[in-house]
Amino acid sequence: MPKAVCLVSGGLDSCVSAAVAADSGLDLAFLHISYGQRTQVRERRAFQEIADFYGVQDRLAANLSHLAAIGGSALTDETIDLPQDQVDAEGIPVSYVPFRNSCLLSVAVGWAEVLGARRVYIGAVEEDSSGYPDCRESFFRAFNVVIREGTRPESQIKLMTPLIHLRKKAIVEKGLQLGAPLHLTWSCYRDEDLACGHCDSCLLRLRGFEEAGSEDPIDYAE
Numbered sequence: 001m002p003k004a005v006c007l008v009s010g011g012l013d014s015c016v017s018a019a020v021a022a023d024s025g026l027d028l029a030f031l032h033i034s035y036g037q038r039t040q041v042r043e044r045r046a047f048q049e050i051a052d053f054y055g056v057q058d059r060l061a062a063n064l065s066h067l068a069a070i071g072g073s074a075l076t077d078e079t080i081d082l083p084q085d086q087v088d089a090e091g092i093p094v095s096y097v098p099f100r101n102s103c104l105l106s107v108a109v110g111w112a113e114v115l116g117a118r119r120v121y122i123g124a125v126e127e128d129s130s131g132y133p134d135c136r137e138s139f140f141r142a143f144n145v146v147i148r149e150g151t152r153p154e155s156q157i158k159l160m161t162p163l164i165h166l167r168k169k170a171i172v173e174k175g176l177q178l179g180a181p182l183h184l185t186w187s188c189y190r191d192e193d194l195a196c197g198h199c200d201s202c203l204l205r206l207r208g209f210e211e212a213g214s215e216d217p218i219d220y221a222e
Contacts, residue, residue: 001027003058004119004160005112007104008032010046011187012205013163016171017123019180020162022054029058029115033104035097036068036076042192049184060111064103073097075189082190087203092131095189095200101134102143105159109147113155121160127167137164168208176214183217194221 004026006018021028032047034040044061051059067076074080074094083093101124108120124135133139144159151157163171175182187205188195195202197220209216 001025002119003027003029003112003115003117004121005029005031005108005115005117006121007108007123008047008050009123010043010050010185011123011201012168012175012182012185012208013123013125013171015050015123015182015185016175016178016180017121017161017163018050018054019175019178021119021121021160023178026119028054028056029111029117030054030056030060031108031111032059032061033064033107034061035064035066035100035103037097038075038078038082038190039186039188039192042186042188046184046186050181053181053184058115062107064107067097067100067103070098082199084196084198085203087200087207092133093200096132099134101132101139105143109151109157109159112157113151118156119158119160121162123163124161125163125166125168125171127165137161140164167211168204169211172208172212172214176212185218187218191221194219196220197222 004021006021008014008018008030030051071077074082075097080094112120126137140161147157187201189199189201190196
């Protein structure tokens with residue numbers, strides 16, 4: 001079967017994106033990248049459990065610690081306060097990790113070229129994200145050009161963003177429809193034992209489940 005590399009952070013969106021790839025009948029390879037984020041241990045655990053759920057044999061856990069060294073984000077620098085209860089605030093939040101997706105995709109595309117994979121899946125969301133500039137559809141269109149220009153002609157790797165225009169409600173509904181293991185996912189930016197329920201990621205997730213008329217299967221501190 002054709003092979004696809006799926007970027008799996010361990011969060012809701014990446015899990016549903018991987019479920020879309022699985023539903024397409026592709027042979028899956030799972031990639032997880034730690035970059036010094038606050039919840040990297042819990043996220044890696046979620047990645048391994050989701051990979052186990054799908055029976056994925058090709059899995060790679062990489063580390064891009066230079067993103068934490070660069071700093072500039074509340075996800076990697078604990079001296080910067082994470083916003084709480086501000087999910088609809090205007091502007092790019094301090095949780096934005098500068099140019100992160102380009103770094104993650106570079107690893108994914110390189111691995112895809114080695115594996116002979118023709119597809120790279122990422123669970124990026126434009127319409128219901130936190131406003132990160134590297135989650136825009138235009139960014140991924142441009143990156144597909146970079147892939148064509150920077151890989152062997154026979155590689156023919158294409159970047160797939162199946163959730164790019166969905167809101168969290170629709171993502172939850174699609175995950176439930178596809179039988180994705182949403183109970184194994186971790187979205188909290190702040191904590192690793194119980195989800196905080198107040199960071200941008202928790203609030204977007206909770207709103208999505210509420211609007212979908214479904215109960216979030218993970219536990220929250222409040």
